[in-house]
Amino acid sequence: MRIRFRNGIEIDCGDRLLLDPVRTLRDVPSLVSHAHSDHVPKDIGHPSGRVLATEGTAALIERRYGDGTVEVIHYNEGIELGPFEVYAFPAGHIYGSAGFLINCGGKTVFYTGDVNPLGGLTVESPARIPSSDVLVVESTYGHPRYRFPDPYKVRTDIAKWVAEEVSSGRSPVIEAYLVGKSQEVIALLNKYTNVEVVVSERVAEVSEPLKERFGLQYTTSPEGPHVLVTHRARTNGKARVTGWALFSKRREDFPLSAHADFDGLVSIVMGTNPERVLTVYGFSEEFARWLKKWGIDAQPLGGEWVEL
Ligand SMILES: [Zn+2]
Incomplete structure (x- = not known):
C-alpha cells in the first residue's frame, strides 16, 4: 500500500481510493x-466516480451544492470498496464529520479528517479515534502556541456578551462560518441565553438538516430584541467566533474552535500509538517535527508516494 497528498489524499493498494x-x-x-x-x-x-460520506455530510452537501450524488456510509459500519475495507468514525468537528479507518491487505490507515476530541453542541459525538498502523492526522493547529481555553468558558463568555449588548438596547451581530460554526453558535445561544436568535437566509438554509435533531431555535424575521447570526457581517461591532481569534485583543472575538488544539492533536497521536504518523493541513511540518522530537516516526505527507 502507498499514500500521497496530491489530489487530496490518495491511497493505492492495487486499486485507488481518494480521501x-x-x-x-x-x-x-x-x-x-x-x-x-x-x-x-x-x-x-x-462527479466522475462514486462519492461516499456520512448521512449528516450528505445532507449538508445537498444543501450547499444541490442534489444527491453522495452515497451514505454509516458510522461504525464496514463497507468494501474494491480491495479496501472502510469504517467511518465520528470526528466531533462539525455535524456529519468522520474519520475513516481503511484496511487493505491487513494494514490499517486511519485518516482523522478535521477532528475535535472535545466535540460540540451540534455534533453526533466527540471524536472517536481507533488504533491503526498508520495515522494520517490533520494539523491545522499543530503548533504549541495554539492551546484553546475551555470551550464551556468561551460559550458562556459569548452568552454574557450577547446578554449585555441586548440589555443595553443593541441587537448584537455574530459572524461565524456558514457550515458548522453558525449552528454551534445558535445552539449555545439557545442553551445559555433567552435572547431570540435571528439568522441570515443562508444560515437558515444550512442549519435546516440539524434543526430538529439538535432542537435549534431560530427565526429569520425578528420580533424584538435579538441576536443575529450570519456568516458575513459588515457591522463594526460584530463578534467573531473562530479558533483563529485566539490572539485577538478585541473583546468581541471568541476563540471557539471546531478543531483539536495542539494538546488535543498530541493526545490523539499518543492515545492511539501508531507505528507511523503522517501529518496533513495547517502546521504539518511543525507538528511532524514536534512528534519526531518525542521519538515518533512522523512526517508531513506531500506529493510523493510514501510506501506503507
Ligand atoms: Zn473542517
Missing part, C-alpha cells in the same frame, strides 16, 4: 470527511 479529493476520478471511489468546502470535491455536482 477529500479536489476532483473525483473515474472508477475511483472518493470518501468525503465533512462538508467544509476545502474538503468537498469541486466537481461534487457531477
